[in-house]
Amino acid sequence: xxxxxxxxxxxxxxxxxxxxxxxxxxxxxxxxxxxxxxxxxxxxxxxxxxxxxxxxxxxxxxxxxxxxxxxxxxxxxxxxxxxxxxxxxxxxxxxxxxxxxxxxxxxxxxxxxxxxxxxxxxxxxxxxxxxxxxxxxxxxxxxxxxxxxxxxxxxxxxxxxxxxxxxxxxxxxxxxxxxxxxxxxxxxxxxxxxxxxxxxxxxxxxxxxxxxxxxxxxxxxxxxxxxxxxxxxxxxxxxxxxxxxxxxxxxxxxxxxxxxxxxxxxxxxxx
Amino acid sequence: xxxxxxxxxxxxxxxxxxxxxxxxxxxxxxxxxxxxxxxxxxxxxxxxxxxxxxxxxxxxxxxxxxxxxxxxxxxxxxxxxxxxxxxxxxxxxxxxxxxxxxxxxxxxxxxxxxxxxxxxxxxxxxxxxxxxxxxxxxxxxxxxxxxxxxxxxxxxxxxxxxxxxxxxxxxxxxxxxxxxxxxxxxxxxxxxxxxxxxxxxxxxxxxxxxxxxxxxxxxxxxxxxxx
Numbered sequence: 282x283x284x285x286x287x288x289x290x291x292x293x294x295x296x297x298x299x300x301x302x303x304x305x306x307x308x309x310x311x312x313x314x315x316x317x318x319x320x321x322x323x324x325x326x327x328x329x330x331x332x333x334x335x336x337x338x339x340x341x342x343x344x345x346x347x348x349x350x351x352x353x354x355x356x357x358x359x360x361x362x363x364x365x366x367x368x369x370x371x372x373x374x375x376x377x378x379x380x381x382x383x384x385x386x387x388x389x390x391x392x393x394x395x396x397x398x399x400x401x402x403x404x405x406x407x408x409x410x411x412x413x414x415x416x417x418x419x420x421x422x423x424x425x426x427x428x429x430x431x432x433x434x435x436x437x438x439x440x441x442x443x444x445x446x447x448x449x450x451x452x453x454x455x456x457x458x459x460x461x462x463x464x465x466x467x468x469x470x471x472x473x474x475x476x477x478x479x480x481x482x483x484x485x486x487x488x489x490x491x492x493x494x495x496x497x498x499x500x501x502x503x504x505x506x507x508x509x510x511x512x513x514x515x516x517x518x519x520x521x522x523x524x525x526x527x528x529x530x531x532x533x534x535x536x537x538x539x540x541x542x543x544x545x546x547x548x549x550x551x552x
Numbered sequence: 553x554x555x556x557x558x559x560x561x562x563x564x565x566x567x568x569x570x571x572x573x574x575x576x577x578x579x580x581x582x583x584x585x586x587x588x589x590x591x592x593x594x595x596x597x598x599x600x601x602x603x604x605x606x607x608x609x610x611x612x613x614x615x616x617x618x619x620x621x622x623x624x625x626x627x628x629x630x631x632x633x634x635x636x637x638x639x640x641x642x643x644x645x646x647x648x649x650x651x652x653x654x655x656x657x658x659x660x661x662x663x664x665x666x667x668x669x670x671x672x673x674x675x676x677x678x679x680x681x682x683x684x685x686x687x688x689x690x691x692x693x694x695x696x697x698x699x700x701x702x703x704x705x706x707x708x709x710x711x712x713x714x715x716x717x718x719x720x721x722x723x724x725x726x727x728x729x730x731x732x733x734x735x736x737x738x739x740x741x742x743x744x745x746x747x748x749x750x751x752x753x754x755x756x757x758x759x760x761x762x763x764x765x766x767x768x769x770x771x772x773x774x775x776x777x778x779x
Contacts, residue, residue, distance in 0.1 A: 306560060450676070452708075453677065453679045454676035455679075490568075491567045493570075494568055494570065494674070495674045495675070495676055496674025497674065501568035504565045504567060504568055507566075508562060508565050511559075511564075514559055514560070515559055515560045516559060520558070521559065521560035524558055524561060527562070528562035528563055528565070533563070537567060
């Protein structure tokens, strides 16, 4: 390892994931600009299989302008997944409105966690600014929540590849909406639909630039198709995630983006 | 890789060729008669220092776009927007008055035009910078232009910096600069450190997603210290 090797964050593969029907391949990789000025990787991700019936995943991208955004991103992603897990243990929503209510409450709860952390350390809430993307996959539901940039791309059984949740930016590319902003729950987008999902990708904006056409927000098919196609054959998710991280740290990606990047690929195991 | 054939190989994914994000910087340069001699040659050297400094950062030199409007005998778009990797600084010469008002208006029109081009091409961009350098004060009607650029700055349409050189009238310039960013006084004719600061600031802005507030490097290398 040399000094300019990027920091790579891989989520541990839990036994309940291996035993489930899902495959998750994912990593967060520090951007070259962050290496240069010794900023940590401010992206974070988390995921969990809940009751063997739902897969919950979250990606958060801490804003570079916030002092503790790395903590903010970690806390937001982890607490969002924990919140959904806790609520699904009580009841599983059965219609669109109650799914949306659940994911909205999840965002409010994640923001409250950041507020508590800021208060505990006597910091301002904005010091923990981060984006947040959450996805819940059930056998026949796809639920997403999203504030800030980054995106969710889906491969559906009937309609194919599409963008399910688009990046939110103001006019300027470096200005986005954080979880910590006032009126967050009305800026964030929440969606729930009945769908047969073959594969799903959650990403922070670092990967968005290399995988989504910026002119019309459509997924770049030659990027997603080969990745999604390989998911069902993955037995060693850790090894596959390491392979993905190496790719994300390679010149092929870093010549296009110097930002931190996260990509979470979710597919179904081959039966 | 030691693996003969990994069960998952991400390298097979091919990357989307999106146009690089752009960070436009409009320089408004005073080439009035009083800039003749040492000031203009230092300014020319400063532009070269700016280019060389940005070109050290490969990604920044593809993202930062520079344009130059000079104001002196005439107001002229000396350099239309160009990414720094392609930028050859013009050699400026000085004569005439200081039609700063007209130059500011032209800069805002050009920037608006540029944003439209970005939008059409699906190019994402950062907030444009307008960097004005003068050794005097406007000799044309400037109040309208000052009101206009302050309003644009107010709604975050540009980030406007005013730098005074030598005998620049800082009192008048303070009425042109944004209220929250008063004019800065250049230390002597030492343009190079200022342009290096500009390059590293633009490099920082264009570096990645850094949010609404960008902490710029200190200006102490090139400003005069006032109590």
